Amino acid sequence: MEQKSLPYEKIVFVCTNQRAPGERVCCAGQGSIDLHAKLKELVKARGLRTRIRVSKSGCMDRCEFGPNIMVFPDNVWYSAVTEADLEAIVEKLAG
Numbered sequence: 001m002e003q004k005s006l007p008y009e010k011i012v013f014v015c016t017n018q019r020a021p022g023e024r025v026c027c028a029g030q031g032s033i034d035l036h037a038k039l040k041e042l043v044k045a046r047g048l049r050t051r052i053r054v055s056k057s058g059c060m061d062r063c064e065f066g067p068n069i070m071v072f073p074d075n076v077w078y079s080a081v082t083e084a085d086l087e088a089i090v091e092k093l094a095g
Contacts, residue, residue, distance in 0.1 A: 008052060009052065010071055010072065011071075011072045012039065012055065012072075012093065013057035014027075014054065015027040015028075015056075015057045015059065015060045015066060015067060015069070016036055018033075025063050026066070027066035032066065032067035034083070039086055039089070039090070042086055043090060046090060052094075065080060
């Protein structure tokens with residue numbers, strides 16, 4: 001096993017967990033899959049792909065507050081995220 005430094009300054013995890021119909025609410029059911037795709041597009045459009053990695057995440061167990069996004073190593077949690085919030089999130093990430 002090799003241990004290396006992270007290749008990115010920040011890793012953004014977007015919960016895209018999807019549950020079966022009739023089960024507890026999930027982030028995917030609240031639009032997180034589209035949010036993930038749009039966030040990736042914004043990061044790419046601003047030339048930040050070498051600094052910021054946008055990844056999908058499984059359940060964060062906070063679905064009732066979703067869609068949820070976590071940023072590491074910043075230890076920042078965004079909940080109830082909408083597409084209108086993404087520009088501001090990218091601005092903070094680029095900071």
